[in-house]
Amino acid sequence: MALVTSKEMFAKAIEKDYAVGAFNVNNMEIIQGIMDAAKEENAPLILQVSAGARKYAKPVYLLKLVEAAIEDTGLDVCLHLDHGEDFDICKSCVDGGFTSVMVDGSKHPFEENIALTKQVVEYAHDHGVVVEAELGKLAGVEDNIKVDARSATFTDPDEAAEFVERTGVDSLAIAIGTSHGAYKFKGEPYLDFERLKEIHKLIPNTPLVLHGASTVLPEFVDRCNQYGGEIPGAQGVPEDMIRESTKWGICKVNIDTDLRLAMTAEIRRILVESPAEFDPRKYLGPARDAIHRMVQHKIKNVLNASNKR
Secondary structure, three states, rough: OOOOOHHHHHHHHHHOOOOOEEEOOHHHHHHHHHHHHHHHHOOOOEEEEHHHHHHHHHHHHHHHHHHHHHHOOOOOEEEEEEEEOOHHHHHHHHOOOOOOOOOOOOOOOOOHHHHHHHHHHHHHHHHHEEEEEOOOOOEEEEOOOEEEHHEEOOOHHHHHHHHHHOOOOOOOEEEEEEEEEOOOOOOOOOOOOHHHHHHHOOOOOOOOOEOOOOOOOOHHHHHHOOOOOOOOOOOOOOHHHHHHHHHEEEEEEEOHHHHHHHHHHHHOOOOOOHOOOOOOOHHHHHHHHHHHHHHHHHHHOOOOOOOOO
């Protein structure tokens, strides 16, 4: 039971055509719900922290919560920085005990993205930490990420191969049609599987990452809407599409929005049905259980990662 890198996790996932869930964390209840579900399913696990979550909870609190969760469950965990926008935040996380960092230079031109990524890779590898980078731009809004549909671009397969070769990055997040946040499709849901297959063909040994992969399950959206604060038009990536993507090199799937919806739906229900309730344990406890159910569903039915630890 320890903090580990994702290297061995991804090697197994590529070989066996499943994906490791990378779940965003913000507080104790979310961590507990995720960890308990992963233990029950005997699944590999990545806990990831966005810049926003890191600022909200403070790095030392998050690290100690993750260490406590490892001790409590006996699971190995990869602790990952999600969407580090510059060298400084990646360095800070490497120095602060993270075992994996993502440097997101996707907003920069190709050569600048390579230069930034290579700088992070060199520092992280010197400290035994693995690096994820991003090529292509996903639309959507989540934490500090704001990309409109007109600015979104799919990943070019040839550029992906060149990018990996020149940077030495350990895994690559690609854009094939997903979106950050509560996905709002125009028309039918679509993922560019032919593009994914071509990327995987050119860099077959590079683990590929799917961001914006929440499925936005109707039961949680409906419950949020039922108890106030309507979320109009929210629609996620169909689960069968995510399962299909694991056949072509996708071995890390990021999940954040679904966790937020599950937790919020349960808290709203309790506070509407019991408006006099003021004990946080009475609504955060059930919210933790909702996180557990959501993560267990993802591991078993979407990622095919049960008993893969």
